[in-house]
Amino acid sequence: MAYSDKVLDHYENPRNVGTLDKDDPHVGTGMVGAPACGDVMKLQIKVSDDGVIEDAKFKTYGCGSAIASSSLVTEWLKGKTLDQASEIKNSAIAEELALPPVKIHCSVLAEDAIKSAIADLKSKQGKLN
Amino acid sequence: MSLNFFTLLQLPETFVIDLKKLDQNYQSIQKEIHPDRFASLADEEKKASIKKTAEVNDAYQTLKSPIRRAEYLLHLHDINIHDEKYTAVPQDFLMQQMEWREELETHKQNKEALEKLVSDIQKNKDEIMSQLPKFFKNKSNLHDAIKVTRELNFIEKIEQHINDALIEII
Numbered sequence: 584m585a586y587s588d589k590v591l592d593h594y595e596n597p598r599n600v601g602t603l604d605k606d607d608p609h610v611g612t613g614m615v616g617a618p619a620c621g622d623v624m625k626l627q628i629k630v631s632d633d634g635v636i637e638d639a640k641f642k643t644y645g646c647g648s649a650i651a652s653s654s655l656v657t658e659w660l661k662g663k664t665l666d667q668a669s670e671i672k673n674s675a676i677a678e679e680l681a682l683p684p685v686k687i688h689c690s691v692l693a694e695d696a697i698k699s700a701i702a703d704l705k706s707k708q709g710k711l712n
Numbered sequence: 713m714s715l716n717f718f719t720l721l722q723l724p725e726t727f728v729i730d731l732k733k734l735d736q737n738y739q740s741i742q743k744e745i746h747p748d749r750f751a752s753l754a755d756e757e758k759k760a761s762i763k764k765t766a767e768v769n770d771a772y773q774t775l776k777s778p779i780r781r782a783e784y785l786l787h788l789h790d791i792n793i794h795d796e797k798y799t800a801v802p803q804d805f806l807m808q809q810m811e812w813r814e815e816l817e818t819h820k821q822n823k824e825a826l827e828k829l830v831s832d833i834q835k836n837k838d839e840i841m842s843q844l845p846k847f848f849k850n851k852s853n854l855h856d857a858i859k860v861t862r863e864l865n866f867i868e869k870i871e872q873h874i875n876d877a878l879i880e881i882i
Contacts (some may be wrong), residue, residue: 614806614807614810615801615804615808616801616806618802618863618865619794619795619865621865621868621869621870623809623866624809625806625810644810688730
């Protein structure tokens with residue numbers, strides 16, 4: 584199956600690969616996996632005191648589309664508020680990367696990773712307050 | 713509608729099966745329906761025999777592997793564990809997967825380290841696998857069976873990746 588140029592670009596030059604300190608109260612960590620293909624995705628966001636995402640990092644073990652989807656969302660997340668971030672839909676990711684139908688689930692994984700990271704952050708901050 | 717794999721191989725529809733009996737039944741059915749036996753018969757009958765042989769092979773391969781057997785039992789309960797919409801896997805389990813993947817990445821060239829990783833994963837897999845019989849015994853535990861079968865799919869995947877890496881070294 585042929586990957587689109589955008590997928591190849593993210594796959595060959597992934598943006599924001601790495602890890603943030605998961606114990607930092609400003610960091611939310613999202614972990615998701617797709618049992619169908621065994622892909623594992625970790626997405627982390629670092630949020631400023633006024634609720635804006637300052638940094639985003641990812642680590643994905645999976646196919647090119649899963650790596651590209653997570654790489655792309657780290658770019659999109661920076662500068663967004665949590666509310667804006669939670670509005671990112673898998674369909675937008677799939678459209679941007681021109682994912683074929685069999686790879687749509689990779690974009691679903693990335694959307695779920697965002698939600699999971701936000702939920703982690705909120706539960707952490709809830710505990711602090 | 714194709715026949716239930718358990719019925720096809722004359723076994724009770726349970727997770728724990730008698731593997732020896734599976735082999736025996738498979739072999740005797742294969743002998744009975746083997747296309748060579750129908751060489752002198754009409755094309756239609758030959759075709760039916762080939763189709764049946766393929767079905768029996770499929771059933772045998774599915775029931776022989778505990779993971780495939782678990783998936784098949786769930787499938788009989790109308791549960792597709794490969795549903796791609798499902799991404800909520802327990803966090804600590806995923807964390808462990810991540811660690812294993814990282815280890816594989818770090819030690820890609822190191823045969824000893826990879827073999828140690830294989831044995832660690834095997835232990836973990838055995839432990840998970842040993843829970844399946846009790847989860848399949850009782851219908852109210854099916855959600856646990858789903859969870860564990862999904863986890864085994866992740867483990868199978870990383871095992872494949874490690875094997876690929878080991879082949880590269882040799």
